Amino acid sequence: MHQFESPLKPELAEIIRVKEETPFLKTFTVRFLDKKKQKQFSFIPGKFVMASVFGFGEMPISISSSPYQKDSLQLTVNAVGNISRQMHLLGKGSVVGLRGPFGRGYPIQKFRKKNIIFFSGGCGMASMRSAVYAVNAKKELFGKLFLFHGCKSPQELLFAEDIAKWEKEQNFNVFVSVDKPTPDWKGNSGFVTDLIDKVDFPVENTFVLMCGPQAMMNIAIEKFRKHGFKPEQIFASLERLMHCGIGKCGHCNIGKEYVCVHGPVFSGSELEKMHLREG
Numbered sequence: 354m355h356q357f358e359s360p361l362k363p364e365l366a367e368i369i370r371v372k373e374e375t376p377f378l379k380t381f382t383v384r385f386l387d388k389k390k391q392k393q394f395s396f397i398p399g400k401f402v403m404a405s406v407f408g409f410g411e412m413p414i415s416i417s418s419s420p421y422q423k424d425s426l427q428l429t430v431n432a433v434g435n436i437s438r439q440m441h442l443l444g445k446g447s448v449v450g451l452r453g454p455f456g457r458g459y460p461i462q463k464f465r466k467k468n469i470i471f472f473s474g475g476c477g478m479a480s481m482r483s484a485v486y487a488v489n490a491k492k493e494l495f496g497k498l499f500l501f502h503g504c505k506s507p508q509e510l511l512f513a514e515d516i517a518k519w520e521k522e523q524n525f526n527v528f529v530s531v532d533k534p535t536p537d538w539k540g541n542s543g544f545v546t547d548l549i550d551k552v553d554f555p556v557e558n559t560f561v562l563m564c565g566p567q568a569m570m571n572i573a574i575e576k577f578r579k580h581g582f583k584p585e586q587i588f589a590s591l592e593r594l595m596h597c598g599i600g601k602c603g604h605c606n607i608g609k610e611y612v613c614v615h616g617p618v619f620s621g622s623e624l625e626k627m628h629l630r631e632g
């Protein structure tokens with residue numbers, strides 16, 4: 354549910370910090386100009402905002418910060434096209450527009466006392482980081498935690514500082530794999546989906562949260578299913594082209610499902626009904 358008077362009117366937000374994460378990804382910390390709106394803003398990890406770069410357009414971006422961070426929020430943007438490249442040119446003090454939050458996030462309240470596997474690839478780590486923060490802040494409520502993350506090269510590892518911190522935490526099993534290791538890379542190499550067959554994790558009472566390229570998610574779902582996971586134990590976040598973000602324009606639909614409203618997070622059972630196989 355959006356929180357401002359009109360779901361179609363962007364609210365102004367100032368960029369208060371920019372962090373260069375990798376050669377193509379930057380994290381923008383933004384704060385609504387209207388203090389009351391900033392205070393009102395809340396979201397569930399997995400939800401997204403429509404971010405406007407004025408004069409260029411709007412794009413859907415997941416919120417990558419913790420839902421418990423109240424004075425600002427973070428958007429981690431991959432410079433892939435017209436709007437995202439323009440956003441990368443903005444700095445501290447620039448103003449962007451934000452609508453949202455939109456869509457359905459990860460049903461974290463369902464996972465209490467359960468084990469959780471966070472599974473992400475590339476810039477899918479953006480929405481996953483928010484879910485990890487949310488769960489980690491109340492760790493005592495959950496079972497064993499696992500994070501699997503894959504990226505192309507060590508240089509493209511997103512949120513390396515967070516990952517290094519999580520690796521040192523008790524009850525947090527972190528596995529990172531890079532497709533193309535450099536000579537100084539000491540971790541796993543190969544596709545992150547290969548780790549599913551190599552790592553020991555519980556299947557009973559375990560939920561898998563997934564975000565990343567569709568091809569990675571298709572393989573990961575198939576592998577987790579082979580390990581005995583039922584479709585309802587898996588939740589995956591989908592990406593589609595979006596314009597309105599509120600179920601009106603029809604740009605994001607897959608059959609009768611509007612990814613902007615009924616997703617972007619879908620359960621494995623819902624995905625099976627959607628017959629989603631494209632890459």
Ligand SMILES: Cc1cc2nc3c(=O)[nH]c(=O)nc-3n(C[C@H](O)[C@H](O)[C@H](O)COP(=O)(O)OP(=O)(O)OC[C@H]3O[C@@H](n4cnc5c(N)ncnc54)[C@H](O)[C@@H]3O)c2cc1C
Binds near residue numbers: 416428476617
């Ligand atoms: C729910 C949701 C959450 C997202 N979260 C993030 C995020 O946290 N960080 C981030 O960097 N990106 C995220 N994206 C993707 C982001 O919205 C697109 O990369 C963005 O729209 C690109 O806009 P552009 O004008 O820069 O690129 P364009 O010029 O529009 O496109 C560049 C290339 O990307 C393709 N493309 C554009 N949008 C999408 C899309 N939604 N799905 C698949 N391919 C697309 C185009 O076909 C083209 O090949 C998210 C998308 C969705 C639907």
Ligand code: FES
Binds near residue numbers: 613
């Ligand atoms: S983006 Fe318009 S219907 Fe989903």
